[in-house]
Amino acid sequence: EADIYQTPRYLVIGTGKKITLECSQTMGHDKMYWYQQDPGMELHLIHYSYGVNSTEKGDLSSESTVSRIRTEHFPLTLESARPSHTSQYLCASSEMGFESTGELFFGEGSRLTVL
Amino acid sequence: SQQGEEDPQALSIQEGENATMNCSYKTSINNLQWYRQNSGRGLVHLILIRSNEREKHSGRLRVTLDTSKKSSSLLITASRAADTASYFCATAPYSSASKIIFGSGTRLSIRP
Numbered sequence: 235e236a237d238i239y240q241t242p243r244y245l246v247i248g249t250g251k252k253i254t255l256e257c258s259q260t261m262g263h264d265k266m267y268w269y270q271q272d273p274g275m276e277l278h279l280i281h282y283s284y285g286v287n288s289t290e291k292g293d294l295s296s297e298s299t300v301s302r303i304r305t306e307h308f309p310l311t312l313e314s315a316r317p318s319h320t321s322q323y324l325c326a327s328s329e330m331g332f333e334s335t336g337e338l339f340f341g342e343g344s345r346l347t348v349l
Numbered sequence: 350s351q352q353g354e355e356d357p358q359a360l361s362i363q364e365g366e367n368a369t370m371n372c373s374y375k376t377s378i379n380n381l382q383w384y385r386q387n388s389g390r391g392l393v394h395l396i397l398i399r400s401n402e403r404e405k406h407s408g409r410l411r412v413t414l415d416t417s418k419k420s421s422s423l424l425i426t427a428s429r430a431a432d433t434a435s436y437f438c439a440t441a442p443y444s445s446a447s448k449i450i451f452g453s454g455t456r457l458s459i460r461p
């Protein structure tokens with residue numbers, strides 16, 4: 235079992251609400267990622283981080299923001315949720331370094347529904 | 350797709366048969382990985398092949414990589430009902446090894 239946890243697993247909220255999806259890992263990994271995935275579809279990279287105080291945007295334009303104040307924590311925030319944000323959000327982490335395999339460890343996902 | 354295509358998009362085979370999935374990508378890569386996703390769950394890493402490798406085995410899995418064609422294949426031998434899942438390839442572009450991009454996935458169904 236991978237030691238990476240996402241909360242909440244399921245969230246239903248109204249339009250305009252601010253939400254934060256939590257992601258924590260206990261493996262000491264430097265790199266962390268957020269992907270967005272609609273059911274049965276491909277994953278889209280929306281944010282990633284090389285380590286503390288590092289955040290980068292992925293290929294999919296996203297209205298969400300992330301922060302990396304601690305190695306183990308990589309929360310994703312939507313300031314004003316809209317129905318178009320309805321999706322599954324997957325958090326992942328991996329080691330960094332020459333010996334790293336680059337394997338991603340995924341959380342179970344947070345399924346967001348915006349009404 | 351943001352990186353490439355996988356084919357077929359869906360595959361249904363009889364238990365015991367072999368399943369082959371293909372992945373194509375667009376940029377030069379450091380490595381290519383295959384992941385499995387059960388419905389509604391996170392992804393699980395299956396196997397990684399580096400750009401200087403051509404073939405790799407792990408249990409019932411066999412992965413090939415052809416960097417000249419920018420393509421990879423995943424073969425699952427002697428399929429089981431438990432292999433039913435979606436399978437994704439993921440690449441780390443040579444220019445940005447940390448930016449791991451996924452393909453569109455193949456949905457595999459194993460009929461008992």
